Amino acid sequence: MPFGEACGVVGIYSHKQVSYDIFTALRVLQHRGQESAGISVFNDGIHTYKDMGLVTDVFKPKTLEKMRGNIGIGHVRYSTEGASVQKNAQPIEISTTIGQLALGHNGELVNANELREKYKEKGWAFFSNTDSEIIIRVLAKELHEGRDPVSAIKNTMYEISGSYSLVLLINNRLFGIRDPLGIKPLAIGKKSGKYIIASESVVFDALDVDMVRDVSPGEIVEIGENGINSYRVPTPEHTAHCFFEWVYFARSDSVMDGVLAYDVRKKIGNILSREHPVEADLVVPVPDSGRSYAIGYCEASGIKYGEGLIKNRYVERTFIMPEQVMREYNVSVKLNPVKSMVEGKRIVLVDDSIVRGTTMGKIVSILRKAGAKQVHVRIGCPMIIAPCYLGIDMKTRGQLIASNKSVEGIRETIGADSLGYLSIDGLIEAMGKDRKDLCLGCITGEYPVKIRGEKMRGQESLDRYLV
Numbered sequence: 001m002p003f004g005e006a007c008g009v010v011g012i013y014s015h016k017q018v019s020y021d022i023f024t025a026l027r028v029l030q031h032r033g034q035e036s037a038g039i040s041v042f043n044d045g046i047h048t049y050k051d052m053g054l055v056t057d058v059f060k061p062k063t064l065e066k067m068r069g070n071i072g073i074g075h076v077r078y079s080t081e082g083a084s085v086q087k088n089a090q091p092i093e094i095s096t097t098i099g100q101l102a103l104g105h106n107g108e109l110v111n112a113n114e115l116r117e118k119y120k121e122k123g124w125a126f127f128s129n130t131d132s133e134i135i136i137r138v139l140a141k142e143l144h145e146g147r148d149p150v151s152a153i154k155n156t157m158y159e160i161s162g163s164y165s166l167v168l169l170i171n172n173r174l175f176g177i178r179d180p181l182g183i184k185p186l187a188i189g190k191k192s193g194k195y196i197i198a199s200e201s202v203v204f205d206a207l208d209v210d211m212v213r214d215v216s217p218g219e220i221v222e223i224g225e226n227g228i229n230s231y232r233v234p235t236p237e238h239t240a241h242c243f244f245e246w247v248y249f250a251r252s253d254s255v256m257d258g259v260l261a262y263d264v265r266k267k268i269g270n271i272l273s274r275e276h277p278v279e280a281d282l283v284v285p286v287p288d289s290g291r292s293y294a295i296g297y298c299e300a301s302g303i304k305y306g307e308g309l310i311k312n313r314y315v316e317r318t319f320i321m322p323e324q325v326m327r328e329y330n331v332s333v334k335l336n337p338v339k340s341m342v343e344g345k346r347i348v349l350v351d352d353s354i355v356r357g358t359t360m361g362k363i364v365s366i367l368r369k370a371g372a373k374q375v376h377v378r379i380g381c382p383m384i385i386a387p388c389y390l391g392i393d394m395k396t397r398g399q400l401i402a403s404n405k406s407v408e409g410i411r412e413t414i415g416a417d418s419l420g421y422l423s424i425d426g427l428i429e430a431m432g433k434d435r436k437d438l439c440l441g442c443i444t445g446e447y448p449v450k451i452r453g454e455k456m457r458g459q460e461s462l463d464r465y466l467v
Contacts, residue, residue, distance in 0.1 A: 007090070008032030009104040009186075011073040011167035011174050011197040013223045019067035022074040025196070025203045026055045031251060032106070032199060033078035036089035040102035041069035042172045048102060050075075050089040071174050071224070073167040075104035078393070088128045091167075096140045099171040103139075105132035106199055107163035107184045108391040110451050115160070135160060139168075149173060150231050153220050157233050161449055163242070163390040165215070167197055175222050180233060181240035181448055182217030183390055183439055185256040188228065195223040200254040214257050240439040240448035244392060246431060247381045248352045252292050259432065262292050267430040268380040268422055269296020269350065276420025277301065278348060278376045282341070284308035286351035286363060293380040294350040301348075308342040308367070309335045331362045343371030353381035354410065354421075355394060357401035361414040368415070377416040382424045383407070386445040386454075394442060 008029030012018040022039050037058040038050025047067060051058045055076060075090040091102040109115070112131035119137070120126075126133055138159055142152035149170045163183035168175040176197035178186045189196040189204035190212050196203060197215070204211045212228070215221055218235035221228055241257055252262040272293065283303050285294035288311060298305040312334050347367055354360050354377075364375050383402035388394045397403040401410055411419035424443060428435050441447040446457040 007078055007104070007106040008076045008199045009073070009106050009165060009167045009197075010075075010199070010203060011104075011169075011176055011223070012194065013071050013174050013225075014194040015070060016194075017068055018070055018072045019064045021194075021196075021207055022072055023055065023059050023064055024206055025198060026059075026074045026076050028203050028206045029076050029199055030055055032249065033076035036077045036086070037075065038077075038089050038091050038104075039067060039072060039074045040091040040093060040104075040169055041067045041072035042169060043067075043069035046093055046100040046102050046169055046171070048091055048093045050091065052086050052089065071169070071172060073102060073104050073169055073174070075167075088130045090130075090132060091169075092128070092130075092132055092136050094136055094140060096143060098143045100169070101136055101140060101143075102169040103132060103136040104167045105130075105135060106165045106186075106391070107179065108389065109134065109160050109162035109164070110389050110449055111161045131162075135164065135166070143170070149175070150220060150222075153177060154231070154233050157218075157220075165199060173222060174224060175220060176215055177220050178215045178217055180218035180235040181439070182257070183240050183242050183448070185241075185245055185250065185254075186215040187256070188212040188215060188221060188223070190228075195228065197221065197223065200250055200256070202251050202254050205253070211255065238434070238436040241433070241437060242390065242392075243427060243431065243438045243440060244381075244388075244442070247427075248289060249392075257433075264430050264432075265292030265352075265380065266296035266299070268427070269293040269298075270300040271296075271426040271430055272350070272378045272380060272420065272422055273297045273300035275423055275426055276378055276418075278346075278378075278418060278420075280346040280348045280374070280376060282306045282308060282345045283348045283350060284342065284367070286349065287311040287335070290349075290351040290380070293352060293378075294348075297348065297350055297378060303348060306338075306341050308338050308345075308347065308370075309363070310338060311335060331359055331366075335363060335366060337366050337370035339370045342367055344373050346374040346376070347372045348376045348378055349416075350378045351380070353384065354379055354401065354414070355384055356399060357410060357413050360416075364415045374417045375415075376418045377411075377414065377420070379419070379421045381422060382427055382443040383421050384442050386442050388442045389447065389451050389454075390439065390441070390449070392442065 010025040037055045040048040093102040109131040139156045165184040165186035166177040189209040191209035220231040246264040285291040
């Protein structure tokens with residue numbers, strides 16, 4: 001089980017009040033962030049309500065009813081850049097010389113500190129420590145200098161570097177924006193005059209709208225009564241889609257950049273069985289993250305599938321909890337073994353990833369205490385050896401067990417009888433995408449953007465394209 005990623009965003013234009021639809025969309029995207037939730041709607045000005053907690057804790061029917069307006073944005077947050085406190089909740093709303101702005105951001109800037117210091121020297125004051133505030137303030141500067149919204153957004157994109165999928169209100173105009181490398185997902189849905197921009201296609205399913213397409217890397221879309229208007233900034237030859245979206249973070253039923261996450265995960269299980277076969281009696285997934293992989297492993301190996309661990313569905317995803325102590329404590333609350341199923345059995349335990357190793361060690365221990373004869377761990381993500389600077393909370397190599405231990409060392413640490421990771425080639429095969437179109441920084445140590453002290457992957461600097 002991994003760490004966590006950034007956030008979920010949604011923007012909706014409709015002929016009817018949108019607050020209830022945004023609320024529904026945020027509930028669907030709750031897996032992307034459980035720390036805070038917020039909604040901004042336009043109705044003779046932008047009105048924002050946000051707070052710490054789950055979507056259903058933050059928004060009650062009376063609150064939603066008051067948020068009248070046919071255009072709005074929403075956000076659920078998992079903190080990667082900026083602490084988990086109320087002042088960092090989103091959408092961020094500010095007033096400017098041209099009116100009001102509200103922004104929801106999924107991703108992380110790699111030049112946030114540089115830009116913050118640059119503008120502090122110019123006398124700017126910041127009310128939060130998020131990189132998202134930097135984006136909206138740079139945009140406000142561009143608008144103040146007289147640029148039209150699209151030109152202002154383009155100039156902002158030229159100045160910031162990193163991963164970002166944005167939903168943005170500039171007064172009563174709604175925009176969706178994706179970074180030039182397409183690192184984070186963003187898609188458009190439409191039906192009967194209603195338009196939606198969202199992090200994942202599952203939002204469209206829940207709101208009974210049809211998926212139109214993904215927002216392209218480097219694309220700015222504006223949606224409103226005239227439909228979809230598209231604008232673009234120059235982009236490099238290859239994208240850098242975050243592979244971790246398909247491996248862990250997105251829901252299995254989400255389609256991102258033309259690929260269904262469930263299909264990728266099941267194929268990973270097939271390949272894991274081929275790369276790391278073992279004689280065993282039962283394949284057990286770590287619920288829910290390992291289920292698709294385990295099905296694929298069973299399909300290819302012929303070993304029986306069994307739900308040997310039962311999940312308490314009212315406990316948060318351990319990866320996106322903000323404190324390690326909370327993550328570790330919640331494992332025993334979250335998972336309980338089916339003793340009659342695992343006792344005396346040779347178990348293949350399948351999950352998506354190992355980051356710190358502490359969670360997996362506890363799960364192996366749970367199965368052994370339940371009487372498992374052997375526990376063979378199979379992991380659907382290659383070894384995570386390097387930090388992520390683009391939206392996943394893995395900031396130092398000291399946090400990563402694979403950065404300083406061999407496979408055998410990790411096996412001993414988690415107490416497994418054997419351990420097998422998916423290969424990088426196996427990951428590429430399962431995804432069906434060109435390796436050059438993926439961000440693999442955390443498993444290769446080479447990144448698609450310039451990061452001080454790290455290697456850049458074998459392509460030209462993105463800087464040359466943003467001039």
